[in-house]
Amino acid sequence: MSKDRIRRPSLLSKVVSADQAASLIHDGMTVGMSGFTRAGEAKAVPLALAARNAAHPIKITLLTGASLGNNIDKLLTEAGVLARRLPFQSDATLRNAINQGDVLFIDQHLSETVEFLRSHQMKPVDVAIIEAVAITEDGGIVPTTSVGNSASFALSAKQIIVELNSSHAAELEGLHDIYIPGKRPLRDSIPVVASNSRIGTHAIPVNPDNIAAIVLTDKFDSPASLAAPDSETIAIAAHLTDFLSNEVKQGRLSNSLNPLQAGIGNIANSVLYGLVHSPFEQLTMYSEVLQDSTVALLDSGKLVFASGASMTLSQPVADAFFPHIAKYKDRLVLRPQEISNHPEIIRRLGIIAINTALECDIYGNVNSTHVNGTHMMNGIGGSGDFARNAYMAIFVAKSTAKDGAISTVVPMVTHCDHNEHDVDILVTEHGLADLRALAPRERAKIVINNCVDPAYRDQALDYHNRALARGGQTPHVLEEAFSWHQQRAKTGSMRLS
Numbered sequence: 001m002s003k004d005r006i007r008r009p010s011l012l013s014k015v016v017s018a019d020q021a022a023s024l025i026h027d028g029m030t031v032g033m034s035g036f037t038r039a040g041e042a043k044a045v046p047l048a049l050a051a052r053n054a055a056h057p058i059k060i061t062l063l064t065g066a067s068l069g070n071n072i073d074k075l076l077t078e079a080g081v082l083a084r085r086l087p088f089q090s091d092a093t094l095r096n097a098i099n100q101g102d103v104l105f106i107d108q109h110l111s112e113t114v115e116f117l118r119s120h121q122m123k124p125v126d127v128a129i130i131e132a133v134a135i136t137e138d139g140g141i142v143p144t145t146s147v148g149n150s151a152s153f154a155l156s157a158k159q160i161i162v163e164l165n166s167s168h169a170a171e172l173e174g175l176h177d178i179y180i181p182g183k184r185p186l187r188d189s190i191p192v193v194a195s196n197s198r199i200g201t202h203a204i205p206v207n208p209d210n211i212a213a214i215v216l217t218d219k220f221d222s223p224a225s226l227a228a229p230d231s232e233t234i235a236i237a238a239h240l241t242d243f244l245s246n247e248v249k250q251g252r253l254s255n256s257l258n259p260l261q262a263g264i265g266n267i268a269n270s271v272l273y274g275l276v277h278s279p280f281e282q283l284t285m286y287s288e289v290l291q292d293s294t295v296a297l298l299d300s301g302k303l304v305f306a307s308g309a310s311m312t313l314s315q316p317v318a319d320a321f322f323p324h325i326a327k328y329k330d331r332l333v334l335r336p337q338e339i340s341n342h343p344e345i346i347r348r349l350g351i352i353a354i355n356t357a358l359e360c361d362i363y364g365n366v367n368s369t370h371v372n373g374t375h376m377m378n379g380i381g382g383s384g385d386f387a388r389n390a391y392m393a394i395f396v397a398k399s400t401a402k403d404g405a406i407s408t409v410v411p412m413v414t415h416c417d418h419n420e421h422d423v424d425i426l427v428t429e430h431g432l433a434d435l436r437a438l439a440p441r442e443r444a445k446i447v448i449n450n451c452v453d454p455a456y457r458d459q460a461l462d463y464h465n466r467a468l469a470r471g472g473q474t475p476h477v478l479e480e481a482f483s484w485h486q487q488r489a490k491t492g493s494m495r496l497s
């Protein structure tokens, strides 16, 4: 594999073991690693680092695109390697360490990490570890199933370790579009004018002298573990399809809608699946994670083009998709996450953004990240990049969690990631609240009537009526605003007796 995939002969001598490559990483370093939602992460060197830590303990700051697969975050956490982690994660062990204060987590908009790095508002990357499908004749690094932040990490790092992974099809080359915005404040506009705009190169154009080590690997990405659509997610998808159909009828959208973004997780994936049987045609996606539903939409002919920063598929879909990647390549592109999530482009293209709320409140504020306002779930990810700048910011959620013990619609969110100014539409299995151009008092009525689970509707109405008696632009009974959460802590359920 070496000569086919390392096409610059002078780099052949850089092939070393994962242990040797890991020895380049020292205590206190900032490491920038490939990987975005379990796709395309470096797999061998981080494990060598974890294994080494018992004998030679070090602590690092680890930056990635987003979450990692192959238990990398779990093993690094258990080995005590992580001092700081950013900008996103979704691993249960790391989540616990973050919530215990053992690992410091910086929950960052996914488009912003490399802007901070480039403008020296964060400590620079010492070593970049990038999974690649090939190294080109001029030393360019061809990423695998994600681009994420890999390009900027590799271009800014003092040293680069490349993990050349033979389990990825060589045909992935040509899928990526690497573009790095210029320096501010005199930056040019970013020339993406449609989902399928190609504005960059197929490989990350690094200085080959900075490639310090190449490690040969063959482990594939972890499969996404997505639950099949259930009656609630099917109902959410149906409400959304009806709503979007009406937007078409009213002449506000064409039958191809505007480019779609959909967040991670079961609910957003199921909602997109719902579009396979929708009346819409010639759909496009300008998103960050492309999940199983993207492949289903491409196969159904409903979706004509998808742009993302990573492809995160379940095992059966990956098995059917990657061997035939050549067939899809003219309908797909993978970009750096600062381009997939760039505010300028999201606003220009008029994205319809669909993300999942952990909880929302009666006025349409959304908490995507903090359970009970304190405990980190995964992070804001790209949801804020999209919600703030979208044509229409849609948040979906099941109306209850934990077998009905939690209402996901509450009087006041315990942590606010997306405030009422950014949130246009809320959808639960019970219905859809169109909050566009409504005042908070109007928003509360429609959210309570359309989205709250019937088991919680009376207590929501009671809260709101008593809040109205106190007055205000956004009325609240402040001493009771978190009483539902307190009730859950006391009794196990948010239901007030």
Ligand SMILES: CC(=O)SCCNC(=O)CCNC(=O)[C@H](O)C(C)(C)COP(=O)(O)OP(=O)(O)OC[C@H]1O[C@@H](n2cnc3c(N)ncnc32)[C@H](O)[C@@H]1OP(=O)(O)O
Pocket: 037, 066, 067, 088, 110, 262, 263, 264, 265, 266, 267, 268, 288, 289, 355, 356, 357, 358, 359, 368, 369, 371, 372, 377, 378, 379, 380, 381, 382, 383, 398, 401, 402, 406, 407, 408
């Ligand atoms: C990489 C990217 O950025 S992609 C772009 C968008 N990014 C984001 O939106 C990031 C923030 N969003 C997320 O992390 C996820 O979408 C979540 C956590 C909000 C929802 O995840 P989903 O998998 O779609 O929903 P799901 O209903 O399965 O909920 C996940 C868990 O949260 C629990 N949960 C849901 N609501 C609540 C709540 N209000 N309080 C406590 N727990 C809750 C569920 O019970 C479930 O727990 P379990 O794993 O023990 O079963």
